[in-house]
Amino acid sequence: SSSPTNAYNEPHRPQFHFTPREAWMNDPNGMFYLDGEYHLSYQFYPDSTVWGPMHWGHAVSTDLVRWKHLPVALAPDSLGYIFSGSAVVDHKNTSGFGNGSEPPVVAVYTYHNPILEAAGGDDFQYQGIAYSLDKGRTWTKYAGNPVLANDTGVRDFRDPKVFWHGESEKWIMVLAVYDRVRLYASSNLKEWEYLSEFGIEGDTRLWECPDLFRLRVPGTREAKWVLLVSIQQEGPSGGTGTSYFVGDFDGTVFTADPAGQKWLDHGADNYAFVTWDNAPTGWGSRLGIGWMSNWQYAQQVPTVAWRSAMTVPRMLSLAEDSGELVLSALPVPAVTGLRGAEVQLPMELRDSIRVEGDFSPTQCDISLLVDLENTTASSFGLVLKNAGGDRLTVTFDRSEETVTVDRTASGPQGFSDAFFKGPHKATVDLSQESLDIRVLLDAASIEIFADRGILNFTDIFFPESPFDELSIWAEGGTLVLFDGTVYPMDSIW
Ligand code: FRU
Structure with missing residues (x-):
């Protein structure tokens, strides 16, 4: 838990990632x-x-x-x-x-x-x-x-x-x-x-x-x-x-x-x-x-x-993907030791549900196992919001077979044009029976690990005030999960 003797509580300060003190x-x-x-x-x-x-x-x-x-x-x-x-x-x-x-x-x-x-x-x-x-x-x-x-x-x-x-x-x-x-x-x-x-x-x-x-x-x-x-x-x-x-x-x-x-x-x-x-x-x-x-x-x-x-420190290994050897990277197992009391998501969801719990949505570990065979939604994902209208959206698109992280409205602009230049996108295999998705959120960063760690997606963001709302959403049908769990994360400082 956070120590009162240091200054690790500034705006945007990660709570479970390494940062220099100053x-x-x-x-x-x-x-x-x-x-x-x-x-x-x-x-x-x-x-x-x-x-x-x-x-x-x-x-x-x-x-x-x-x-x-x-x-x-x-x-x-x-x-x-x-x-x-x-x-x-x-x-x-x-x-x-x-x-x-x-x-x-x-x-x-x-x-x-x-x-x-x-x-x-x-x-x-x-x-x-x-x-x-x-x-x-x-x-x-x-x-x-x-x-x-x-x-x-x-x-x-x-x-x-x-x-x-x-x-x-x-x-x-x-x-x-x-x-x-x-x-x-x-x-x-x-x-x-x-x-x-x-x-x-x-x-x-x-x-x-x-x-x-x-x-x-x-x-x-x-x-x-x-x-x-x-x-x-x-x-x-x-x-x-x-x-x-x-x-x-x-x-x-x-x-x-x-x-x-x-x-x-x-x-x-x-x-x-x-x-x-x-x-x-x-x-x-x-x-x-x-x-x-x-x-x-x-x-x-x-x-x-x-x-x-x-x-977050990551464990690399080789994996097979469509007949090719590729790298898989997953958070080191010790990261799970920071997890607090879990919040269980419903196994089927439409539209959008807000994750409720007594913790910050940008200090958490989300673990989803999507039942792709029974999921009828054409897209699904998560969204972070604050009262000031900043948002960060993650979208899995089934027909495109892509994952997109959109931080273009994630906070006050002006410090850099390149930072806000369009959403970031990668391809992901959504034709399998299931897809594992792990998301680490920590003040100013999102790290996505999907498909056994074959897909890594890391973006930072700087909202005007901390994101205080996290929702999981589905569009055009139902998102069906084998498992959906959100864990608050402890601070390491
Ligand atoms: C990479 C890099 C290295 C160099 C260092 C200097 O980010 O440009 O090539 O050694 O940073 O700080």
């Missing part, structure tokens, strides 16, 4: 698990609510739901700002940073040097490392930085994600280099050897924040590799978005399956999604988190003390 935040960084703790660092500018000289802010959690803020992990130095990157637990002390008791945790990040940038060169982004011998509490930058200079002639050279590759007994780094990724290998995290690159012929969009990991193919002992890449332009709902490729990695080269690039999330607000190193999930699933905003308007959204939140 100031600007973007990408999640340096996520690792060690001794019962999940670490989350993030792009942070402590002196303002807009982007500036980047630091790594830092927090820990034992359950991925409740977070404790820690001091800034990495601050700018003479080599530059600290841009995005990752962290690994170096169990074998390959780096030599270890002292014999704790495994070193090694952060691998991009230095962005504003002085070299202003001088007009093309080598102002390069990679550095830092290590911690006390479970991430304090960090020491390596005296031999940088560990990977930029000799490519390409200015964008950043966001290293590193993992241990058992077969080749090497660390592999995947790095965004303008419109593609490059792979490097190292035996000690200090010296890096170029392996290969991967891109799409003719694609000149800017790529950022890559990740590469293995996942088991469901029902088999086979594994496939997934390459996540965030894309700076032409995201699925405009602006920035996270994409992925399913394919293979042989220790040197990543090859994508013919299905090619897909979006991880179809809403506007899930960027820079990356995963935790060393988390105890096995190969079946992988834990990750995204930045719940979009560079089109992130610096203008109407919050005062802080800017932006993370998505």
